[in-house]
Amino acid sequence: MPSPPQVDPRGPRFAAWVTSAVLIAVLLTGWWPLLAAQAVVFAIGAFAGLRWSPYSALYRVLVAPRLAPTDERKDVAPLRFAQGVGFVFTLLGTTGYVLGVPALGIVATAIALAAAFLNAAFGFCLGCESYLLVNRLSNTNKEVGTAR
Amino acid sequence: MTGALVVVATLLVATAIGFALRAANGRVRTAGPDAGGSVPDEVRAVLDPAAAVTLVQLTSAYCAQCGQAEKVLAGAAAATGGLAHTTVDLTDRPELAARLAVLRTPTTLAVDARGVELLRIGGVPKQAELLDALRDHLPA
Secondary structure, X not given: OOOOOEEOOHHHHHHHHHHHHHHHHHHXXXXXXXXXXXXXXXXXXXXXXXXXXXXXXXXXXXXHHHOOOOOOOEEHHHHHHHHHHHHHHHHHHHHHHHOOOHHHHHHHHHHHHHHHHHHHHHOOOHHHHOHHHHXXXXXXXXXXXXXX | OHHHHHHHHHHXXXXXXXXXXXXXXXXXXXXXXXXXXXXXXXXXXXXXXXXXXXXXXXXXXXXXXXXXXXXXXXXXXXXXXXXXXXXXXXXXXXXXXHHOOOOOOOEEEEEEOOOEEEEEEEOOOOHHHHHHXXXXXXXX
């Protein structure tokens, strides 16, 4: 079996800390352009690849040179999926703030913050864990005629 | 003000979830929804007929810890007589995941030669605890 693409796991942990800080700032200020920017960061990570994400670039330039190299590696696919989940929630949140439904903005941002913080502080990737659940739900939808 | 309260509440809840997940990770569950019942035919088909117990590791393409779990399980199987290890990918089989009542990967089922589920473990198993729980089902 060819080995799947992998990354230094400390990069995504660093990115999760930055994401947490950004989302906390959004909740404190309610300033939607910042949330929209975070949604774009998630979209880049999910659709273009983690390598292109601004936080990964920040890690490579600022943090990685100061750390000892590691042999520890993590698969990229779950992380990209999780970025996609983050994108959905931040997009929902931005929509809520912009359309004047702050409750939606706050709830969606808070869920994204909880997931980012769990990843940063505990190393748990909630987005990855949710894959089976999301898959099961979308399968249920398929049965009533919604194509994926 | 609302924002600050939401931040504090969210971080508290996430911390609680983090500790709960950490505690549940790798714990052996003998009283799961299907414990003592027969596994579906798809799982029965991958059992090692020569082994007393097969560790069936359920994986998916978006699984962050499946590699670690695989290392532990393969090591346990290699070091223990009568114990086999295999994997089933649930990525494109949500209906099987639903029948097995599996919400996260990795989840590992220990299944005996008759196809009865003995126990299951969510997350990365701990080898010593796993072998201890299976002792009665393995040849001495």
